[in-house]
Amino acid sequence: MKIYKIERTQQLPITISEAWSFFSSAENLSRITPPWMKFEVTGELPDRMYPGMIATYRLQPVLGITLSWMTEITHMEENRFFVDEQRHGPYRFWHHQHHFKEVENGVEMTDIVHYALPYAIFGKLAHKINISKKLNEIFRYRHEKVEEIFKQRK
Template identity: 30%
Template sequence: MIRLRLETRIAATPAECFALSLSVDAHTSSMSDSRERAVGGVTSGEMRAGQTVTWRAVHFGIPWRMTSLISAYDAPHRFVDEQVAGPFARWHHEHRFEPDGDGTRMLDLVEFAAPFGPLGRIAERIALRRYLTRLLERRNDWLRETLEARR
């Protein structure tokens, strides 16, 4: 299993960061490079506790589907999305939003595991860690730029 920790500083309130991070529409816009779109569950608007969304995307040239559940929700401080169906053996993504001066420190704490036992562990270390880190960094840059442009 791989653990990732990303920290992003955003000049916006925790409530603004929290809401945009739970927006299906914002997610779709921020992930346009992978043609990510919601095809089941909540397909637009802001997600809430207990809701699911099924995403369809293309990564590594391969179409994927993943259904995520908002399994924890403490507005505007924290939420967790977890895979309930999809390509990973495990996907757990905790999002935290902490006041930081006149803005927010956004933390992404991700635990994931690839399927296929030893082959999956090799893929985690060779490709998935770097790929997912860059994907999350691009998403966080999009969130920051969008929120800061509103000010």
């Protein structure tokens, strides 16, 4: 199984508690996901994130095909990090770490995603042709949207 990795770091002019409050709320995920994905939270979410929390979504990542996605928060330390892992969805493996660190003038946020695709050689080919590009577009959109959201707050 081929494991791919995406790592992105972003500086935000906010406090650690503001960053945690925003990013630990699954409801905000739709605000920072490209509109072409038609991302929608489908299940009820608690007021606060906790280890073991399950979140369900519906999205259209490619070619207008609607998929269901279920993730579990497997690890969490408030104001420092949390990890979501796919339990059901389009990937063979999905492990997404979200790290937060106080720095001068704000917070450094780092996303680290390890993922694998199903269908062996066909998954590798799809990654090369389309999936890698789409994931980079998603993270680029997220970066820009997060900057826009937090510049408005200051």
